[in-house]
Amino acid sequence: xxxxxxxxxxxxxxxxxxxGSWLYFDSLTEEEPKTIINNSTMLExxxxxxxxxxxxxxxxEITELKELSKEYFRLFKLGPDSKIALISAGHAVGCIDxxxxxxxxxxxxxxxxxxxxxxxxxxxxKLDMENTRIYxxxxxxxxxxxxxxxxxxxxxxxxxKTAAENSGILEQTRANxxxxxxxxxxxxxxxxxxxxxxxxxxxxELY
Numbered sequence: 001x002x003x004x005x006x007x008x009x010x011x012x013x014x015x016x017x018x019x020g021s022w023l024y025f026d027s028l029t030e031e032e033p034k035t036i037i038n039n040s041t042m043l044e045x046x047x048x049x050x051x052x053x054x055x056x057x058x059x060x061e062i063t064e065l066k067e068l069s070k071e072y073f074r075l076f077k078l079g080p081d082s083k084i085a086l087i088s089a090g091h092a093v094g095c096i097d098x099x100x101x102x103x104x105x106x107x108x109x110x111x112x113x114x115x116x117x118x119x120x121x122x123x124x125x126k127l128d129m130e131n132t133r134i135y136x137x138x139x140x141x142x143x144x145x146x147x148x149x150x151x152x153x154x155x156x157x158x159x160x161k162t163a164a165e166n167s168g169i170l171e172q173t174r175a176n177x178x179x180x181x182x183x184x185x186x187x188x189x190x191x192x193x194x195x196x197x198x199x200x201x202x203x204x205e206l207y
Contacts (some may be wrong), residue, residue: 045188046101046115051123052178055094057164062135063088063156067148069140079140082148088156091129092164094173095123096181107199112192115185115197120173126163127153 066083100118107114132153139145178195185193 012117043101043103043106046098046106046185049098051095051097052098052177052181053093053095054120054180055169055172056091057167057169058089058091058092059160059163060087060089060131060154061159061163062086063152063159065148065152065155067140067143069142079142080138082139083137084134084139084145084149084152085136086152086156087133087135088127088153090125090127090157090159090160092125092169093123094120094164094169096120096173096177096178105199108191109200113185113189114176114193114194114196116197116199117174117177117181117195120170120177122161122169125157125164127157127160132156143145 008156045100063086064084065086068081069079071077097118100173101115124178134149137149139148167189
């Protein structure tokens with residue numbers, strides 16, 4: 001009788017302890033919830049990066065501008081020709097605008113993401129006015145000197161863009177996308193990212 005009472009007292013506690021142990025170990029082995037990456041969610045992640053600046057070129061050059069004074073009857077001019085020489089400094093920045101990526105530029109397949117990037121572009125170019133100065137200048141007193149100087153500055157700024165294009169800034173921007181963006185996107189998605197010009201034809205999405 002004593003043994004029966006003892007079992008009646010101990011058995012419920014034993015069952016509670018057994019159930020608690022099972023729940024504890026089951027929670028330890030439960031898999032973490034997985035984030036499903038598909039075309040749409042990846043597009044949102046890519047678009048959120050906006051315009052990615054990937055390379056900056058610095059320039060220092062001499063810009064010259066000359067405007068001829070009007071000649072009358074091929075005999076004389078009213079005042080000298082206007083001319084200016086600038087020692088100009090500035091920079092141009094190459095980027096890729098990821099807001100231009102569309103859903104058909106992305107393919108998610110198993111553990112790999114294929115991404116077609118927009119064309120690289122020059123985000124902006126400008127003079128560094130603190131380090132740009134007039135080296136030499138001669139102006140016609142009958143003409144607007146301030147307007148002539150502003151025209152020289154604008155020419156110098158355009159030359160920065162031309163110099164950047166001739167120096168291969170767009171090609172370097174595309175190359176840097178592989179070096180900088182690829183690892184970043186792989187970290188974001190947890191998948192291998194392939195930057196390509198041609199998305200594979202098969203659009204079977206496996207999540």
